[in-house]
Amino acid sequence: MTATTLHRPTHRDALALLEEAFGDGRMVTMFGRCTVEYDGRATSSLGPGDRLVVCKPDGTILVHTDEKRKPVNWQPPGCTHRASVRDGRLRVRSERSTPTERLDVRFERLEQVSAYEVTDRSDLRLTGSEEDLRERILDDPALVEEGFVPRATERETAAGPVDIFGEDAEGRPLVVELKRRRVGPSAAGQLRRYVEAVDAEFPGEGVRGILVAPSVTDRTKELLDEKGLSFVAAEPVAAEDGDRSEGDGE
């Protein structure tokens, strides 16, 4: 892990560092007054302003202003970065094909350039996802309803894969759609399509559909009722029973 930084570099010096860093897979940040042109899936133009530009060795480029979580401009992984000096400005160009996309950042003034070497990595562990909800229900199918017997996950249907497919206490086919958080009408439509597809496979068997999520919007509940579908409240992680006090320390 090292960091190399140039403060108010000449374009020539900045160019040398950029080419070196792009070549040996270092991460780069630039800060300065620049314009940005993008052409690809859409087309955009960003007038002069102060921005932070991040270039990653996997081909990602991010242009950040001092607001918002999303970069104002970017390119996804897989792009090729090149730096050059044109008309007295330092230009960083990032391109890819399929789809054809190009991003040009032109600095009229560069306050700082840094190159960082990344050596240590470690993977993220995340809980609270839809997969956690699925595991929870497979552990305890009664969370959906008494007597529910899961038979398959991601079972293919004409309308796409069903999250959990099984039988209810009466032996009727049961389609379960999972959502990790509060849902809107689209989930009701999704479940309806699945139930119709499965119904076509098991005519006359009275296929049922249940949406499992922490909660649903009012409109969604109406839609479910109209279609003869059900909602069951469940969270991807078991709710805590006690409240925690949270101080500043550890």
Next chain:
Amino acid sequence: MTATTLHRPTHRDALALLEEAFGDGRMVTMFGRCTVEYDGRATSSLGPGDRLVVCKPDGTILVHTDEKRKPVNWQPPGCTHRASVRDGRLRVRSERSTPTERLDVRFERLEQVSAYEVTDRSDLRLTGSEEDLRERILDDPALVEEGFVPRATERETAAGPVDIFGEDAEGRPLVVELKRRRVGPSAAGQLRRYVEAVDAEFPGEGVRGILVAPSVTDRTKELLDEKGLSFVAAEPVAAEDGDRSEGDGE
């Protein structure tokens, strides 16, 4: 526009710069070996590794590895950043309420800290959006079909606002759903919901629905056909007729 940088600072020096920068609204970057803990809408834990951390004055914080476009951890705008030294490590904590979310970044080694002052701004101009497609069609409704007469945009229905509502050459109500790029089955479902809602308003008038997009997937085309809906190919920006030669210069 200024940049202040500390190379391999002591935690004490880094803390002083962070507090100063958080206080006067500067953007901050940090690079070093750190762990990250998040708890909020989900829960995650990231073991030690080299990362770039960006703190914005609007309360955004981003933790980037050397891969991917998305930060591995983050907080959205509106959070409060605080820095402190705990157990010999520099800790940056970012919190918000509604929902309650907390992010802790703990540096065991800090290679560099920088604070940037952002003064100049400029807004992004973007073309190729769904709104551009709408304007194109309102300019030339025959792009949808000969004789189409738009009557309203964002017209409210029981299923939500319809992109363009109008009449066909026969005077029948026509619902137009716009998508700026190639679409999947969800768009067919969305259009179907709109058409059903409008059909309930104009019983017996033979309400029609047309999906306008650059292209659709095969499955989506099937779904549209099943429901008696149509697809018309159109791009948000007029396609160029000639090919451009693209050199490296300007």
Next chain:
DNA sequence: GCCTGGATGTCGTGA
């Protein structure tokens, strides 16, 4: 504040 739907969404997975 909640709800809704677009996005240069990004990202993983499977065919």
Next chain:
DNA sequence: TCACGACGTCCAGGC
């Protein structure tokens, strides 16, 4: 490669 759906989606706009 494309299609499809999840995501701590983010985000603007309405109410």
